[in-house]
Amino acid sequence: MTDGPLIVQSDKTLLLEVDHDQAEACRRAIAPFAELERAPEHVHTYRLTPLGLWNARAAGHDAEQVVDTLLEYSRYPVPHALLVDVAETMSRYGRLQLVAHPVHGLVLHALDAAVLAEVLRSKRTAGLVGERIDDTDVVVHASERGTLKQALLKLGWPAEDLAGYVDGEAHPIDLDTSGESDLGTDGAPRPWQLRPYQAEAADGFWHGGSGVVVLPCGAGKTLVGAAAMARSKTTTLILVTNTVSARQWRDELIRRTSLTPDEIGEYSGSRKEIRPVTIATYQVLTLKRKGVYPHLELLDARDWGLIVYDEVHLLPAPIFRMTADLQARRRLGLTATLVREDGREDEVFSLIGPKRYDAPWKDIEAQGYIAPADCVEVRLTLPERDRMLYATAEPEDKYRLAASAPGKTEVVKRLVAQHRGEPLLVIGQYIDQLEELAADIDAPVITGSTSVTERQRLFDAFRAGEISTLVVSKVANFSIDLPEASVAIQVSGSFGSRQEEAQRLGRLLRPKGDGRTAHFYAVVARDTVDQDFAAHRQRFLAEQGYAYRIVDAEDLEQATEEPA
Amino acid sequence: MATFSEHLRGRSDEELVRLLLRRPDLAHPSPATLASLAARATSRPSLDRALAGVDAAVLQAVEAVVALLAGSTDPAGGVRARDVVAAVGASRADAPAVRAALATATDLALLHPVGGRASDPVLRPAPGVAELLGPATAGLAAPAPHDPDPAAVPGLLAAAPAAGRAVLDALTWGPPVGVRPAAGAAAEAVTELLRAGLLARADERHVVLPRTVALALRDGRTHRAPASPPAPEDLPRRDAALVEAEHAAAAERVVRLVAGLIRLWGRTPPPVLRAGGLGVRDLRRTAVALEVTEAEAAFVVELAGVGALVRDDGEESPHHVPTTVADEWLALDLPGRWARLATWWAATPRTPSLVGTRDERGSVRPALGPDLGRPWSPRLRQAVLGLLAEAGPGAAPDAPAVREGLAWRTPRSVPPLDAVAAVLREAGWLGVLGAGALATAGRALLGDADPRPALAEGLAAALPPAVDDLLLQADLTGIVPGRPSQDLEALVDRAARVESRGGAVTVRFTPESVRDALDAGSTADDLLAELASHARGGVPQPLEYLVRDAARRHGRLRAGAASSYVRTEDPALLAGLAEDPRHADLGLVRLAPTVLAAQAPLHELLAALRAHGLAPVAETPDGQVLHAAPTLRRVAAARPRFAADDAGRGAVPPAERAAALVGVLRRAEEARAAGGSTGGAGAVVRAAAAEAAAPRADGAPTLRDRASGVAAATAAARAAGPRTGPRPSRGTADPAEALGMLREAAAGHTEVWLDVVGSRGALERRRVLPVRVDGGRVRVVDTARDAEIVVAAHRVAAVTPVDAAGTQPPDDDAAAADPRETDTA
Secondary structure, three states: OOOOOEEEEOOOEEEEEOOOOOHHHHHHHHOOOOEEEEOOOOEEEEEOOHHHHHHHHHOOOOHHHHHHHHHHHEOOOOOHHHHHHHHHHHHHOOOEEEEEEOOOEEEEEEOOHHHHHHHHHOHHHOOOEEEEEEOOEEEEOHHHHHHHHHHHHHOOOOEEEOOOOOOOOEOOOOEOOOOOOOEOOOOOEOOOOOOHHHHHHHHHHHHHOOEEEEOOOOOOHHHHHHHHHHHHOEOEEEEEOOHHHHHHHHHHHHHHEOOOHHHEEEEOOOOEOOOOEEEEEHHHHOOOEOOEOHHHHHHHHOOOOEEEEOOHHHOOHHHHHHHHHHOOOEEEEEEOOOOOOOOOHHHHHHHHOOEEEEOOHHHHHHOOOOOOEEEEEEEEOOOHHHHHHHHHOOHHHHHHHHHOOOHHHHHHHHHHHHOOOOOEEEEOOOHHHHHHHHHHHOOOEEOOOOOHHHHHHHHHHHHHOOOOEEEEOHHHHOOOOOOOOOEEEEOOOOOOOHHHHHHHHHHHHOOOOOOOOEEEEEEEEOOOHHHHHHHHHHHHHHHOOOOEEEEEHHHHHHHHHOOO | OOOHHHHHHOOOHHHHHHHHHHOHHHHOOOOOOHHHHHHHHOOHHHHHHHHHHOOHHHHHHHHHHHHHHHOOOOOOOOEEHHHHHHHOOOOOOOHHHHHHHHHHHHHOOOEEEEEEOOOOEEEEEOOOHHHHHOOOHHHOOOOOOOOOOOOOHHHHHHHOOHHHHHHHHHHHOOOOEEEOOOOOHHHHHHHHHHHHOOOEEOOOOEEEOOHHHHHHHOOOOOOOOOOOOOOHHHOOEOOHHHHHHHHHHHHHHHHHHHHHHHHHHHHOOOEEOOOOOEOHHHHHHHHHHHOOOHHHHHHHHHHHHHOOOEEEOOOOOOEEEEEHHHHHHHHOOHHHHHHHHHHHHHHOOEOHHHOOOEOOOOOEOOEOOOOOEOOHHHHHHHHHHHHHHHOOOOEOOOHHHHHHHHHHHOOOOOOOHHHHHHHHHHHHHHOOEEOOEEOOHHHHHHOOOOOHHHHHHHHHHHOOOEEOOEEEOOOOEEEEOOEEOHHHHHHHHHHOEEEEOEOOEEEEOOHHHHHHHHHOOOOHHHHHHHHHHHEOOOOOHHHHHHHHHHHHHOOOOOOOOOOEEEEOOOHHHHOOOOOOHHHHHHOOEEEEOOEEEEOOOHHHHHHHHHHOOOOOOOOOOOOOOOOOOOOOOOEOOOOOOOOHHHHOOOOOOHHHHHHHHHHHHHHHHHHHHHOOOOOOHHHHHHHHHHHHHHHHHHOOOOHHHHHHHHHHHHHHHHHHHHHOOOOOOOOEOOHHHHHHHHHHHHHHOOOEEEEEEOOOOOEEEEEEEEEEEEOOEEEEEEOOOOEEEEEEHHHEEEEEEOOOOOOOOOOOHHHOOOHHHHHHO
């Protein structure tokens, strides 16, 4: 028995004691192959999954390294079956390769003829492959490259894609670090540099060919995208979640790269421009009319050299199907988390690519690139009348009743009063509740029905400090840059979505000018489903190391004074 | 040339003791004389057992002797040891091993020397061995009259067509019989070979490779190569620390699972199927509750059943319920509990791997069902564990490797691969193995002594030191970074849900788990204090909040038990009723101004109220639910069947027992040699037979009469044997001895006098040459009439060897006993 920091459990979780001397070295050693599942204060939990192990293989690690690492840092003897399983799993990756054959075009090549025979016998690969060349090679229809990779992953024999990429149409793009494109308020250029981890992420992606970069909200994923584009120097298609996000990408690209506004097109519900760099929304691509997707042609409109997927964890299912056809182009996925509420992590792996870079949230916070946050759950006891109403309500109405409990208004008012002067967001799910709140605290409200120009105007005013409080619905969840929001109050969330909570916290985590701590409040009605959903959402953040304090609404005054 | 029984008589006491020890079935029950020992040693079941126990080298040596003798010109002779060495193809280096194998076979009385020097004896197989090995011993066909002359075979082979060569090659090392191809080149080649005499026609569709041809092709050998044991150094080895750690982890796990099963079934006992056993659905439910696979759940359930920790409660609709033995078991410490589980497993004939398979009628065999006992199960477990122990520390062979090892050790009874795999799997689950290798503690199961103390000690030594620390975190999880101490284990069991186990235990606190702790009697403050006493970093605020919040909600609803109730619209009617001392025995409690609950049954309550001058009426039970605390059910247990493990194994060591027996046999032998000859058997039988046949005079005999006549006659003949004092030294009426003598005579081609109870119940004496004794029948050639007859073994009354003069043995009628005497016997 050594005195290592790692405990290997038989269910393939790894427990890392963070206070241990070797914890840091161990963390670095296991990070390439183990997925961080949760990172609370004392013991971080990692998990060994086939995807994680294959990601490690894709990054050039072999089973021996993994086994040695486990043995080196483990405190107790490592279960033998687990080591065998690791070696077995890792050996499955890359036995099949997709290669470009000079004569036959795209070919599935097997290093092990038996594996090829096995996968070809499966129903899943039927129709995806063409004629058999010999024992170890079979022709693949170029159009089925993605579908085949998906099928092979499902069969447990993930293929290594070595077939390369089309070059795409060249287009000069450079990072503009001189700041010429980003003049400050005084008219002087503001020079800047890529942060080290951003550069590493872009490098990691470029060497891997295609794949996903995982960075926390507020860590500057857009810049990783821009850096990748500058490496590629080709026409680029960027897929984002919504129009507001599209505009922000556009502004950021103009500010940070040599691209001019004329070179960037927006392809959304309102505009349909196709330029060397085109930013399209998921929504417009997945729009279906009379059974067909009319905007799919966009994907073939130009000879794209790079496709960037923003917020991969939200990628809608139809986009996966479309992406399956785009395997010949380089693909970059950007996300804050590989956790998908729908559990389709494997499709991200097979269609966009393995994880190429990952930096834990807390690490980046420690480096000062994202703001520290204080999370508080405020529990509100419902008055007698509301409890009776809640108890007798139909199950489908219960969440709405609890989430929009009238008592919350009072709590929000008190919190707003406490943080007067600080940029503050009130976030909620139900429009009437938000409108009521907005009227009560006298703040403008942004919902899905607010026009894009109006939203932009309000955001600009908020950024400029003209408005200190904004009430927003879930439109604010993604990719809206509100740099100086330092307090967020969540009054209702969309049931138990973990990534939504992460996004909302992300709103706060952009570094503050004065290094202030951000505050995140969730107002929850006690003894209701609201509380249960909140617990589920918070679990994700607690696991990321953002511990919640829980206070009763009645004790609010003293509790919020505490962290000061 | 010595016969088998002479050889046995000629053995030294030590050699006889060795024989009795190595073939224990010969000594149970104790044979009366050396002749009956010889008879028993040549009986088919005993030989079968002895051959089943020998390793591949000994079996090969016996086969070689039988095969060589079958082709010898003097079938009554023997085979020289050095010919055997050559026949199995042993090199100079292998020769000692082959000689050792021959010596072992001789020790076991499978072979016996008939001459030669001690260094190079001439050996014969014991009577019955050849029949047991079957017709094509060592893959050689029996000699046939038309076999080509050995001298001519090389010439014939040289002339054989090339295509035929492949056919010959396929049959060379046996089995010698092949299916004749219907058409094609192969068919032609076979025809060609048949014409050349290199093959013989066995029947319409089969051909056989004649013995002489096979021997020529084999260079005169009987075996391709001498048998040798599989090399243990090829086996994968595991680190000792790993083996012990995994053994301890598995042992802890299985004990936890069995305890979990007892807890689960104590609350909700599953019903017993009509044919006995546990239903498939209940097994699945149990597996889900224990979080294991169904196969492992079946193992755990069977283990609990074997130890009588659970059993059928015998109620009208029976359920599987934990027994009082379970409580005793639960009271032991972890090593003690495990030692019992391991002992039960090693000794039980029940075979959990059969659960879920189908029997001949196609119905699924249920866990705890009546159809799971297999007598070979404990033997196989011993064999597998023994093999692992011999392979050396840390050796972790897989099932095929274990089977290969068993095939070397007991080639006549190689267990099927899945049975071996099942034993390995179960041993792994049980923690007798760790990482596939035998743990130190597991070795205890191999000895003769009570293994439990050694098992418990071994496990206690392998368990990692207990940890008393609990790391509590803000995400409501807790981690015990090691094996939790008993205290801590109890705490997390009570107040949290375990998420994962292994080197450490991770738990999660949920509102439900905290509520369970509160239900068990803790208060919020107790629980927090207890957590804080184990928590290195203090109790995080969210956890404290969770506990306090759970405590706040706990007990806001109250439930209780009542047998009946009184309710009214008018509180005045109830006033004073509950407090009235006259109703104290009704147990009235005021729940609300208009409701009283009573402990008394409804009829008593009504009577009492009426006596009070009130006019109550009974209500129908409108969905009134009574909440009762869960009761843990127990029934009295029958002790586990193999209570022998409590009594110790066998009071007298087997070696002493065997030595004592040899002394008895020698004395019997001496007495027999000294005694006179007054064979009264024949007379007794005749009288008994006459009496039995008597009813015939009164009417037609029934089949039953005749059958009983034979039985009575034979029994009388046999009973007369020992009772009428010393008998002729060479004849015998003891049935086993008689069969032994016949077998010996068949092997030695000597004639005997055979007394047979004839079809009319009368005794007939014939001079015969026994040919074969098999399956309850004796095939003999009646030399006087030159006819072959078959006699059922139960009709044989006595056998007497024909002495050199060939005269009839004396038949002393004067000694004939009064028939009535037999009745009193």
